[in-house]
Structures are given as structure tokens and as C-alpha cells.
Amino acid sequence: MRNFEQVIEEVYPTLQALEHDRAVYINKKSNCIWGVIVPVMVCAGVAAMVFFPFGIVALIPGGIASAVAWHFMAGKYGNAYIRSYKQTVIEKLANLIDPGLHYDQQRGIDSRYFVASELFTSRPDRYNTEDLIYGEFAKTGLQLGELHAEDRRTSTDSKGNTRTHYVTIFKGLMLIADFHKHFHGRTFVLPDVAEKTFGGFGRALQKLGGRSGTELVQLEDTEFEKSFAVYSTDQVEARYILSPAMMRRLLDMRNRFGKDVRIAFKDSCVWIAVPHTSTYLEPDTKVEATDRVQIGKMMDEISLFLNVIEELDLNTRIWTKV
Secondary structure, eight states: OOOHHHHHHHHHHHHHHHHHHHHHHHHHHHHHIIIIIHHHHHHHHHHHHHTTTGGGGGHHHHHHHHHHHHIIIIIHHHHHHHHHHHHHHHHHHHHHHOTTEEEESSOOOOHHHHHHTOSSSSOOSEEEEEEEEEEEETTEEEEEEEEEEEEEEEEEOTTOOEEEEEEEEEEEEEEEEEOSSOOSSOEEEEEOOHHHHHTHHHHHHHTTSSOTTOEEEOOSOHHHHHHEEEEESOHHHHHHHSOHHHHHHHHHHHHHHOTTOEEEEETTEEEEEEEOOSOOSOOOTTSOTTOHHHHHHHHHHHHHHHHHHHHTTTTSOOSOOO
């Protein structure tokens, strides 16, 4: 395995060329803002005040003109820079972590896998995914990608006007990794909101929150029970999977990623959904392309999620597929 400095040295000439592209974008961005957008919006604003209230409609074409100008004068250059940077750097970083890993910024976690995970009860009407890291990490097959799944909602007002909007089902990262065992059942480890919120009554509500064919599993670890609600089609297998060591690892992972992490054990894989609202593997256009700190941060972002495989001890292969 090559070290971080070797990767930096290898990609540095390309990063220098990318820095030129970034500088072009910054220049065009400045020209667009001060040469087009600000003057257009000032004129639209003056018209809105002088001819108020009818002049307020002048803000609409002003906004459209500004958006079009931004796209053609600056936006497309910024997007091109980000795409080139990611394709140059992230593939190298993934390969540095493990030669068996690959990166594709255009692909992600297929919506079929999102639905198959059963971690969410809604089937998305709008679905976007990107930044797929896939292959093998320490001999464990995996897929890691960023995704945004949304549900379409329609409402009608008193005048009969129909309005459609989208509500986020999940936005974040999904990791699918081989667990090296054929499961006989399906086990889900979900955030325990009901009992924490409603106390004893919440436990009754928990029984209604499982997936098709599952039952609530009661475990002896009180800390784990306060954090998660476990549902499974096979109570014995669920307890076998969720050993004291595994429960401790899942609690540690929850402390790292937040209370809304969801896990499924099914189809010989572990499926993990981690909400993540901040940017992921995105270069900052305000930072020089050659900045090593930014590259190191991306390395840490990738490693943070891949370390889950080691934390859950998936490479120990305690179980053998049969």
C-alpha cells in the first residue's frame, strides 16, 4: 500500500492544472456577481419600489436573468472543476486505503437496494445518488454511496388548486457490506424513539413499528434497549447476531454517527444508513486545489465509514457461509 505522501506526489501535477481551472471559475464568478447579477437585481429592486405594488413582478425576470447568467458565466465552470477534482483525487484515495476499492462519482446506491434494505417504510418517488465507493476492503465486499430519497406529497386547497411537494425520506450515506454469513431471517436495528418518548406506553408502540413478518426482540443490555428497537423474523438468530460485543460496537457507532443510524442484517449483508446533511467528498472552491489539508479531510471522510467494517468485525469471518 502506498502512503499518503506518495499519492499527493502522484496527483500533484494534475492538481496544479486543476488549480488553474479553479482560478478561472473564481474570476468568472466575481465577474458574474458584480457585472451582471448585482446590477440586474438592483434595477429590478428599484422598479419594484417605484411601481409598487405592481412593479414587484420585476423581481421575477430579474431572478431568472440572474440564474441564467450564473449558469453560463460561472456555474458550469465550478461544476466542471468539482467533477474533475473528485475523479482525480478520490479514486486515488480509495485505492490508497485498499487496492480493491474503486470510485465512480456518477453512480451510487441503486434505488432497488435502498428499497430492499427495508430500513425505511416509504418507497421513494424521487431518488438521487452519487459518489459510489465499491469493491473489497480487507476482503469484505461493499458498496458505499451518498443518496437522497424523497416522497412526493400532493395537497389540494379550498379553491381546488393542487400543490405537489417532496419530503425527504432519507439523506445521507448507505453502506452495504458482506457479513460472511447466510442469514435465515431478517433483523432490523432501528432508532428507539417510542420508548424514550412515551416510556412504558412506548414499548407497546414499539411492537407496531417492525417490518413485515418481524417481532420485537427484547435484549438484556439496558443501554442498547434504550437506544435501539430490534425487530426480527428469527428471535434466536437475532440474539446470535447481536452478541454483547456486537451490541457494544453498534452503540459506539451510534455515538459516532448520531442517534438516527439504522442497521439491517439480511441477505448475508449488513446494511447501514447514516444521516449526513453536510457536504461529502466535495472540494471547497474557496480552497486551493493543491491544499493537502483538504485532501487529508477527504481521506478521513472515506476512512470514517469504512472503519465500520472493522468496528463490526466483519473481516474476522467468525461465521462461514453455508
